[in-house]
Amino acid sequence: MRRAAIKGVGKFLPPDVLTNADLEKMVDTSDEWITTRTGIKQRHMMKDPDKATTYMATQAAKNLIENTGVDPSSIDLIITGTVTPDHNFPDTSNGVAHAIGATNAFGFDVNAACSGFLFSLATAASYIQSGMYNRVVVIGSDTMSSIIDYTDRTTCILFGDAAAAVLLEADEDGHGIIDQVLKGDGSGKEYLNLKLGGSLHPITAENLNDSGRYIFQDGRPVFKRAVLGMSSTIKQLMERNNLRPEDVNWVVPHQANMRIIQSVSDQLDFPPEKVMVTIENYGNTTAATIPLCLNDYESKLNKGDNIILTAFGGGFTWGSIYLKWAY
Numbered sequence: 001m002r003r004a005a006i007k008g009v010g011k012f013l014p015p016d017v018l019t020n021a022d023l024e025k026m027v028d029t030s031d032e033w034i035t036t037r038t039g040i041k042q043r044h045m046m047k048d049p050d051k052a053t054t055y056m057a058t059q060a061a062k063n064l065i066e067n068t069g070v071d072p073s074s075i076d077l078i079i080t081g082t083v084t085p086d087h088n089f090p091d092t093s094n095g096v097a098h099a100i101g102a103t104n105a106f107g108f109d110v111n112a113a114c115s116g117f118l119f120s121l122a123t124a125a126s127y128i129q130s131g132m133y134n135r136v137v138v139i140g141s142d143t144m145s146s147i148i149d150y151t152d153r154t155t156c157i158l159f160g161d162a163a164a165a166v167l168l169e170a171d172e173d174g175h176g177i178i179d180q181v182l183k184g185d186g187s188g189k190e191y192l193n194l195k196l197g198g199s200l201h202p203i204t205a206e207n208l209n210d211s212g213r214y215i216f217q218d219g220r221p222v223f224k225r226a227v228l229g230m231s232s233t234i235k236q237l238m239e240r241n242n243l244r245p246e247d248v249n250w251v252v253p254h255q256a257n258m259r260i261i262q263s264v265s266d267q268l269d270f271p272p273e274k275v276m277v278t279i280e281n282y283g284n285t286t287a288a289t290i291p292l293c294l295n296d297y298e299s300k301l302n303k304g305d306n307i308i309l310t311a312f313g314g315g316f317t318w319g320s321i322y323l324k325w326a327y
């Protein structure tokens with residue numbers, strides 16, 4: 001059976017780092033509060049005003065090309081999950097294709113917030129499974145610092161900037177993406193959103209200084225729905241693929257809050273050593289969290305490992321993907 005398998009990974013982290021100690025000087029917070037409530041110690045920040053999401057996505061794609069030795073002209077398609085594109089249009093993926101010399105590729109972006117990588121991966125996999133394309137680059141890239149109010153302690157401690165990418169190719173040996181449960185619920189928009197800057201509420205001279213220019217989150221309801229959404233879709237996947245907790249080698253959760261990750265793991269009886277965690281170093285990098293985890297844990301992965309990716313984000317959007325690692 002033809003499946004779509006991850007055959008390589010790449011990443012980019014901007015060099016500047018914002019620590020909890022730095023945040024203590026900016027807002028009324030403490031390292032102790034941030035660490036115990038979220039698990040975050042530091043996050044990377046894109047401070048160069050001439051560089052943002054497309055640049056970071058390009059660097060991650062270049063790193064992927066270096067790691068895999070793939071010829072950019074052989075790439076058929078580039079899909080980028082992002083909610084912080086450089087511009088409303090043109091999109092990120094076309095900019096990346098141009099910058100890396102993927103002259104035969106087309107591309108588009110997927111807007112699904114923290115589920116952006118998951119939804120992009122599922123879309124890319126369908127193109128490969130159908131036989132339409134053979135080689136797709138899937139990227140998660142977000143410059144969250146561009147939409148954060150650094151005087152709002154409820155959000156500024158959470159997010160970081162990063163990009164990470166995977167190479168997806170056809171596999172006929174039983175590896176690759178096996179199943180997926182993806183969900184959405186538009187009623188979630190009241191709890192997590194960016195009000196201004198779109199077609200409904202463009203930025204004007206009057207609203208220029210409104211808080212609606214920045215990300216808004218009502219944390220508690222989002223927390224509850226995130227735990228429910230991730231654990232229920234993992235359960236569905238495990239049931240219909242006859243997977244017991246001991247059959248799963250790795251769980252790769254979206255990195256929004258260490259307590260969310262622990263609740264999901266506890267509900268499903270996954271021991272901590274099987275759950276990828278990078279939140280301490282990067283914070284919540286939105287669409288980049290899952291491919292960043294795959295980068296950082298790559299050396300621990302073995303061919304044939306059963307892996308479950310799971311995410312929850314603005315929209316609401318959420319879901320899980322079950323795959324067998326291919327290398």
Ligand code: UT7
Binds near residue numbers: 222255312
């Ligand atoms: O990735 C997309 C999806 N997003 C998520 O999954 C995030 C889900 N939500 C969360 O992770 C958590 O709700 C937060 C980390 C955002 C907040 O943690 P919480 O335990 O839910 O805290 P809370 O919002 O209920 O606030 C508790 C207290 C409040 O004070 P009072 O009202 O009890 O006096 C807040 O004002 O903590 C206060 N607080 C802070 N204190 C110090 C809120 N932010 C801070 C802060 N430093 N940075």
